[in-house]
Amino acid sequence: MVEKLYQVQLEDVFEGPMDLLVHLIKKNELDIYDIPVALITEQYLQYVEWMKAMNVEFAGDFIVMASTLAQIKSRMLLPVHDGDEEEEEDPRLELTRPLLEYLQMKSVADQLVERNLLGEKTFVRNPSREEFLTSPDDEFIKIGLFELIDAFQKILDRIPADHKVEMTTDEISVKDKIAIIIDILENKGSITFLELFSDNADRREVIVTFLAILEMVKLTLIRVVQNLKTGIIRVFYL
Secondary structure (H helix, E strand, O other), X not given: OHHHOOOEEOOOOOOOHHHHHHHHHHHOOOOOOOOXXXXXXXXXXXXXXXXXXXXXXXXXXXXXXXXXXXXXXXXXXXXXXXXXOOOOOOOOHHHHHHHHHHHHXXXXXXXXXXXXXXXXXXXXXXXXXXXXXXXXXXXXXXXXXXXXXXXXXXXXXXXXXXXXXXXXXXXXXXXXXXXHHHHHHHHHOEEEOHHHOOOOOOHHHHHXXXXXXXXXXXXXXXXXXEEOOOOXXXXXXX
C-alpha cells in the first residue's frame, strides 16, 4: 500500500468537506441555488477516492458529507406527485443553506485575518518577490489542497497510460524528496509547481513529489500561491 511511501494527514492543515463543495461549485461555474446534485456527488466522490488511493488521511466529515450528498441525490430522483410541488421543499436547500452560512463565516474570517495579520492576506503581493511578477498589477492568491489536486492530475495525465503506479515500492523516500525540494528552494527562493516534476518522471516519482509538497505545507516549510492572471502555481520557501 501507499503507507510504504508516506501518509499525509489533513487535519488542521487543509480544507474540509465544505471547502471541497465550494471548490467544485467554482470549478464548474455553478449557481449555488441550482446545484446539479448528481454531478457534484460524482465529482466529490472522485476526490475522496483519489485521496484514499494516495493514502491522504482525512477527517470523517468527508464521509458524512458524501452520505449527505447521496441522500439528497436519492431524494431528487423520487417522483413528485401532483399537488406536492408547493408543499415539498427542494432537497438541495439542505446543501445550499449550510454552504451560504459557511461562505459568510469564511468571508468574515478572511476580513479579520486581513485586519490583524498583514502579509498573511488571502490575496497578497509581497514587495520582496517583485522579480516573480510579470506586471505591477499581478497578485497571488493562496491555494489549497483541491487546487493542488487539480494541478497534480494534469501532470499525471501527461504520463503515458502504460506507466502503472507502483504503490508497493519503497524505493523512493518522501523525506528524501523533501530534502531535495528544500535544497532547490534555498537556492532559488521559489519555483513553479510544474518545475518540481521532471519531464521524464514516472508516476511513482510524481506521486512521491506531490506527497512531499503536501507534507511541506503541513510543516509550514513552504507557501503555495497562484498568480491570478496567469494561473501559474508557485511554491515559496518560508
